Amino acid sequence: MIVTVTLNPAVDHTLAIPDLPEDGEIARTDDARVDPGGKGINVSKYLVELDTETTATGITGDFLGQFVRDSLTEKGIDSDFVDIEGRTRLNTTILTADSEYKINHDGPAVNGHAIETLLETIERNDPDTVVVGGSLPPGLGPDAIDRIARAGDWQTAVDVGGDVLRDLDASYTLCKPNREELAVATDCSIDSLEDCYDAVERLQTMGYDRVVASLGADGAIMATPDGLLHAAALETTVVDTVGAGDSLLAGVLAALERGATDEEALRSGVAVAAQVVSVPGTTVPPLDDVPTRLGSVPVSSPEPFSQ
Numbered sequence: 001m002i003v004t005v006t007l008n009p010a011v012d013h014t015l016a017i018p019d020l021p022e023d024g025e026i027a028r029t030d031d032a033r034v035d036p037g038g039k040g041i042n043v044s045k046y047l048v049e050l051d052t053e054t055t056a057t058g059i060t061g062d063f064l065g066q067f068v069r070d071s072l073t074e075k076g077i078d079s080d081f082v083d084i085e086g087r088t089r090l091n092t093t094i095l096t097a098d099s100e101y102k103i104n105h106d107g108p109a110v111n112g113h114a115i116e117t118l119l120e121t122i123e124r125n126d127p128d129t130v131v132v133g134g135s136l137p138p139g140l141g142p143d144a145i146d147r148i149a150r151a152g153d154w155q156t157a158v159d160v161g162g163d164v165l166r167d168l169d170a171s172y173t174l175c176k177p178n179r180e181e182l183a184v185a186t187d188c189s190i191d192s193l194e195d196c197y198d199a200v201e202r203l204q205t206m207g208y209d210r211v212v213a214s215l216g217a218d219g220a221i222m223a224t225p226d227g228l229l230h231a232a233a234l235e236t237t238v239v240d241t242v243g244a245g246d247s248l249l250a251g252v253l254a255a256l257e258r259g260a261t262d263e264e265a266l267r268s269g270v271a272v273a274a275q276v277v278s279v280p281g282t283t284v285p286p287l288d289d290v291p292t293r294l295g296s297v298p299v300s301s302p303e304p305f306s307q
């Protein structure tokens, strides 16, 4: 069972307008939606659609936190959050005809007491895998994630910022950086696919058994204990890229949880992400045809690879 931890959840407000307004103008639209979000929560949303057992945990507060909890319950997603006094954030995505703008709040301050309660919450749900996803709220540092990783005999995967990836000390089963996070985590400039291969291998030496890098139109890379894999992106109509990395991670974890090989897991992640970018915000599209699309994900081994 996979428990996801979102230390800084969000209500995702996604709205579409043809163009950004000029200074002093008001843009009006009725093309808008709100979804419960934050990276770990999104992973749980996609895992449920992939028939994988999961509980979403994390730290929520006030009426926006209540919205997150209620919406997950309405969607049939098990959740078990620690409630604090601060207010869960509202993050905004503005889609225009040809651009995507994302504005994220810092989130409410969280103290060590909330982490103690969160550790009890995770333990009570008895996971085999814990996924920690998203930014750290004010008041918490990377050591909060290390504490979660060390608190039980579960394996821990992370989808966190590059600076946090660089600073984590515990052992992790997997991390999922994007291109920018790879550069920050390894302190290297990333200008080519070869640079990405070097960076994911460097991250492995920093304590991550598997590194899954999401590279947008360049597909995804997986560094495994046996070598490197590259999957090309599937052709799809992109509405927006919000949640793309979360869905890639969910696809990979759902497959690994079923006992799939690393190559099958990478195919699964890429096939799920292709579906998710074709819908607005962090909406969950139907994912039941993912198994039939796995064969169409081109996977190659950038270096001699045998599994």
Ligand SMILES: O=P(O)(O)OC[C@@]1(O)O[C@H](CO)[C@@H](O)[C@@H]1O
Binding pocket: 008, 010, 011, 012, 036, 037, 038, 039, 042, 091, 104, 133, 134, 135, 136, 242, 243, 244, 245, 246, 282
């Ligand atoms: O500010 P963070 O925690 O890094 O990212 C939060 C967020 O942008 O990530 C998700 C998409 O990946 C959204 O649901 C959410 O708004």
